[in-house]
Amino acid sequence: MNRDRLKKLAGDKRFIPGIYNYCDRWCERCPQTSRCLNFSISEEEFSGPEMRDIRNEAFWNKISGIFGETLELLRENAKKWGIELETLGSIGDIEDIKAKDVAVENHLLCRAAKRYSEWVEDWFKGRETLFFEMAAAAREGVSIEEAIEVIRWYQYFIAAKAMRAIRGKMEEEEEERADEFPSDSDGSAKIALIAIDRSIAAWAVIEHYISDCNKEVMDVITFLDGLRLAVEETFPNARSFIRPGFDRIDLNGSS
Ligand code: SF4
Numbered sequence: 001m002n003r004d005r006l007k008k009l010a011g012d013k014r015f016i017p018g019i020y021n022y023c024d025r026w027c028e029r030c031p032q033t034s035r036c037l038n039f040s041i042s043e044e045e046f047s048g049p050e051m052r053d054i055r056n057e058a059f060w061n062k063i064s065g066i067f068g069e070t071l072e073l074l075r076e077n078a079k080k081w082g083i084e085l086e087t088l089g090s091i092g093d094i095e096d097i098k099a100k101d102v103a104v105e106n107h108l109l110c111r112a113a114k115r116y117s118e119w120v121e122d123w124f125k126g127r128e129t130l131f132f133e134m135a136a137a138a139r140e141g142v143s144i145e146e147a148i149e150v151i152r153w154y155q156y157f158i159a160a161k162a163m164r165a166i167r168g169k170m171e172e173e174e175e176e177r178a179d180e181f182p183s184d185s186d187g188s189a190k191i192a193l194i195a196i197d198r199s200i201a202a203w204a205v206i207e208h209y210i211s212d213c214n215k216e217v218m219d220v221i222t223f224l225d226g227l228r229l230a231v232e233e234t235f236p237n238a239r240s241f242i243r244p245g246f247d248r249i250d251l252n253g254s255s
Pocket residue numbers: 019020023024025026027028030031032033036037038039
């Protein structure tokens with residue numbers, strides 16, 4: 001995609017600015033694909049089975065093409081705003097980034113979210129074939145296959161978003177940001193919470209079908225529920241964060 005096309009797409013009013021920042025990246029199930037710049041770019045660039053194949057060299061060539069064009073645009077804009085991109089990353093900044101990486105990794109919430117993803121991995125080992133062989137009888141419209149799909153989709157996503165939220169919170173506290181602006185950490189925590197809620201529901205569907213491992217499933221649900229409470233406690237404003245394109249402002253106070 002050339003720079004002019006990228007610029008034109010970026011200025012298209014049909015797209016909701018920043019919608020992809022707080023979504024769950026599950027485009028196949030997204031109700032806002034037509035309003036998402038990210039989705040449009042990938043559709044335009046990677047439609048057709050060959051182009052979708054991440055092993056295909058063309059895919060990576062396209063990626064680096066888009067990256068190059070974006071970098072150019074970034075440089076152009078930086079120049080306009082009088083920013084020297086090359087001088088932004090000093091040694092001090094790099095040390096600071098490294099220290100934050102360690103602090104984020106070690107944060108209780110992030111460790112718990114990671115523990116959940118490993119737990120899911122262990123739990124599914126050896127069971128997946130059995131599940132897929134079971135009849136897809138539906139419970140409240142959700143089949144066991146769909147429940148597994150949901151759990152697997154969010155298995156690592158929760159930890160990734162928890163880490164982003166914790167990191168954002170650290171930076172916001174450092175910068176002593178004013179409260180009236182919606183914070184990125186709350187947005188990340190909100191999508192982590194949504195993923196947790198959906199995972200809990202999906203585990204409940206599993207529990208309904210698989211009677212011989214109810215105890216284990218209940219343990220996972222209990223763990224996830226604890227994680228949910230911990231995220232809510234750490235980010236008390238996360239639930240009310242308005243994600244562009246997904247949440248509406250409710251005049252009664254909730255979203
Ligand atoms: S907003 Fe929807 S279409 Fe866009 S990246 Fe997120 S999930 Fe995909």
